[in-house]
Amino acid sequence: MTALSNNAGSAIxxxxxxxxxxxxxxxxxxxxxxxxxxxLDTKKRWIAAEADAxxxxxxxxxxxxxxxxxxxxxxxxLVKFAAGIDGLTVAVLVPNxxxxxxxxxxxxxxxxxxxxxxETHSLKNVRRTHAQMIDEVAQIRQxxxxxxxxxxxxxxxxxxxxxxxxxxxxxxxxxxxxxxxQLIEAGAEEVGLSDTTGYxxxxxxxxxxxxxxxxxxxxxxxxxxxxxxxxLGLANAAAxxxxxxxxxxxxxxxxxxxxxxxxxxxxxxxEDLVFMLESMGLSTGIDLSKLVQVRSxxxxxxxxxxxxxxxxxxxTPLGWDxxxxxxx
Amino acid sequence: MTALSNNAGSAIxxxxxxxxxxxxxxxxxxxxxxxxxxxLDTKKRWIAAEADAxxxxxxxxxxxxxxxxxxxxxxxxLVKFAAGIDGLTVAVLVPNxxxxxxxxxxxxxxxxxxxxxxETHSLKNVRRTHAQMIDEVAQIRQxxxxxxxxxxxxxxxxxxxxxxxxxxxxxxxxxxxxxxxQLIEAGAEEVGLSDTTGYxxxxxxxxxxxxxxxxxxxxxxxxxxxxxxxxLGLANAAAxxxxxxxxxxxxxxxxxxxxxxxxxxxxxxxEDLVFMLESMGLSTGIDLSKLVQVRSxxxxxxxxxxxxxxxxxxxTPLGWDxxxxxxx
Numbered sequence: 001m002t003a004l005s006n007n008a009g010s011a012i013x014x015x016x017x018x019x020x021x022x023x024x025x026x027x028x029x030x031x032x033x034x035x036x037x038x039x040l041d042t043k044k045r046w047i048a049a050e051a052d053a054x055x056x057x058x059x060x061x062x063x064x065x066x067x068x069x070x071x072x073x074x075x076x077x078l079v080k081f082a083a084g085i086d087g088l089t090v091a092v093l094v095p096n097x098x099x100x101x102x103x104x105x106x107x108x109x110x111x112x113x114x115x116x117x118x119e120t121h122s123l124k125n126v127r128r129t130h131a132q133m134i135d136e137v138a139q140i141r142q143x144x145x146x147x148x149x150x151x152x153x154x155x156x157x158x159x160x161x162x163x164x165x166x167x168x169x170x171x172x173x174x175x176x177x178x179x180x181x182q183l184i185e186a187g188a189e190e191v192g193l194s195d196t197t198g199y200x201x202x203x204x205x206x207x208x209x210x211x212x213x214x215x216x217x218x219x220x221x222x223x224x225x226x227x228x229x230x231x232l233g234l235a236n237a238a239a240x241x242x243x244x245x246x247x248x249x250x251x252x253x254x255x256x257x258x259x260x261x262x263x264x265x266x267x268x269x270x271e272d273l274v275f276m277l278e279s280m281g282l283s284t285g286i287d288l289s290k291l292v293q294v295r296s297x298x299x300x301x302x303x304x305x306x307x308x309x310x311x312x313x314x315x316t317p318l319g320w321d322x323x324x325x326x327x328x
Numbered sequence: 329m330t331a332l333s334n335n336a337g338s339a340i341x342x343x344x345x346x347x348x349x350x351x352x353x354x355x356x357x358x359x360x361x362x363x364x365x366x367x368l369d370t371k372k373r374w375i376a377a378e379a380d381a382x383x384x385x386x387x388x389x390x391x392x393x394x395x396x397x398x399x400x401x402x403x404x405x406l407v408k409f410a411a412g413i414d415g416l417t418v419a420v421l422v423p424n425x426x427x428x429x430x431x432x433x434x435x436x437x438x439x440x441x442x443x444x445x446x447e448t449h450s451l452k453n454v455r456r457t458h459a460q461m462i463d464e465v466a467q468i469r470q471x472x473x474x475x476x477x478x479x480x481x482x483x484x485x486x487x488x489x490x491x492x493x494x495x496x497x498x499x500x501x502x503x504x505x506x507x508x509x510q511l512i513e514a515g516a517e518e519v520g521l522s523d524t525t526g527y528x529x530x531x532x533x534x535x536x537x538x539x540x541x542x543x544x545x546x547x548x549x550x551x552x553x554x555x556x557x558x559x560l561g562l563a564n565a566a567a568x569x570x571x572x573x574x575x576x577x578x579x580x581x582x583x584x585x586x587x588x589x590x591x592x593x594x595x596x597x598x599e600d601l602v603f604m605l606e607s608m609g610l611s612t613g614i615d616l617s618k619l620v621q622v623r624s625x626x627x628x629x630x631x632x633x634x635x636x637x638x639x640x641x642x643x644t645p646l647g648w649d650x651x652x653x654x655x656x
Contacts, residue, residue: 170645234560276560279531280529310557314558318492
């Protein structure tokens with residue numbers, strides 16, 4: 001049984017209070033972009049090890065068409081497993097109502113639906129227009145409302161390609177704001193901004209967060225999902241912190257990307273993000289040394305995949321007061 | 329003849345006004361850390377090509393003991409060559425008065441002396457205590473003052489290990505502030521903060537810049553020198569911009585480091601920095617596409633050295649309004 005006691009978003013995370021929730025998305029965003037399949041047992045070890053290192057939230061998989069993404073076919077089992085880890089918020093991605101039904105049945109704590117600000121990307125990614133996606137969100141809200149209030153999963157809409165699209169190019173900030181308003185009206189408790197394509201920069205991060213905050217309220221946008229495709233991932237993360245973001249997605253060893261946005265590879269690296277946050281005096285609840293050790297689960301199971309990250313190579317600074325990582 | 333008309337620091341740079349001076353330090357900081365020697369002709373082509381791409385300031389070398397750093401033995405010739413490039417500010421590093429004499433004789437526009445906030449590092453790097461280094465600064469100021477005012481080089485002291493030291497560990501902010509005050513009093517026109525060891529984080533950047541600004545005035549600290557050892561280089565650069573910094577050092581392809589601070593490799597990558605700045609709407613005067621092409625000078629002359637950078641691999645975003653870089 002998890003330590004969940006309410007449904008107040010990031011506040012659902014149990015354990016000692018932290019300043020920033022680092023949400024590990026590797027088992028979903030990381031694995032969906034690589035060719036090799038990782039078996040259920042390895043995924044369980046990965047999730048358990050990260051939770052043991054202090055990670056409070058993990059996106060364990062997605063309820064999608066498994067013919068397209070066979071890596072995700074064991075998501076229901078993973079949700080059930082992860083929900084048994086005390087204090088862990090178990091998040092999943094769903095593209096539609098059917099996925100949400102499966103997520104609810106499995107017992108996910110948090111359900112995210114990606115809605116692309118670029119309609120072209122949306123059509124390519126989930127074969128849905130904006131209007132169809134907003135309708136999907138409304139239907140999921142109706143379905144969630146049939147559940148006992150105390151047991152409802154938290155429901156978030158992630159605005160994908162919120163900083164630009166590899167197919168459409170620039171995405172107007174007005175489109176992102178309009179979509180955020182529509183998604184909240186349709187019943188999402190919160191929206192997130194996703195730099196699916198690695199197009200964001202610190203100024204854009206600042207401006208778009210402020211614009212969305214202005215339209216839907218500060219409490220309705222607390223997290224961003226960043227990629228490091230052009231090396232600006234951590235600069236963007238720092239800019240997001242300046243705007244009050246409290247949930248940052250990242251992927252262990254930088255595994256992952258978006259298979260439907262060509263060239264848009266590379267989540268920000270969880271290890272480096274945790275190092276940055278803790279160095280800045282922001283508590284994550286995560287033991288960095290233990291976190292770095294979790295990389296061995298990946299290097300053992302998918303030895304051909306490159307593992308990224310600076311901290312595992314460089315080590316933490318001499319005299320650093322967080323959990324120490326020794327350079328090899 | 330250069331287009332220099334006065335000695336007002338960053339303002340000495342000619343050409344159209346820019347928001348941020350990206351100061352290329354590869355020919356000095358990059359080359360001093362690698363084993364292979366690059367010949368004079370190659371260095372000239374590198375410098376000329378970067379200037380042609382719009383780079384306004386280049387640290388072309390250092391006047392040091394050439395037995396220790398043979399890579400730098402042609403610095404005088406490089407200064408003379410680079411001073412003939414219209415609009416280019418020619419900077420050099422000097423460890424002492426003797427180096428400054430050579431810099432003045434060669435015709436450098438800007439002279440930087442590194443003074444390490446960690447006295448242990450200072451003793452190891454230049455075999456001088458803090459008191460000796462401050463005396464050196466005072467002597468260089470006296471020497472510069474013997475020159476016609478219109479022809480004096482700009483004189484800056486770079487505070488090395490300003491964010492921590494690989495030998496001493498944490499460096500107190502009070503030590504950095506104290507040193508900044510002493511260096512300005514001794515006659516440096518400006519101080520810079522150098523993250524020699526890659527220990528900085530965005531909050532530390534903010535706090536230390538503010539502390540130094542408070543002690544010596546905002547006009548006396550305008551630039552930082554950052555390394556990317558732990559992946560935080562661009563995050564730190566963005567934090568420095570927030571504090572009003574207008575000069576940022578970087579190295580083409582991330583070449584370089586400090587040979588006397590073990591493990592402290594990797595300047596921030598000029599190409600990625602320029603991409604970040606231009607993406608944020610800050611003008612650098614640099615054509616990114618041309619800049620990326622300069623990498624071929626390095627890959628042809630030092631083929632065994634790894635060349636870093638995200639933009640050369642990922643390309644610029646679709647619809648980006650700066651100079652376009654195509655991913656391979």
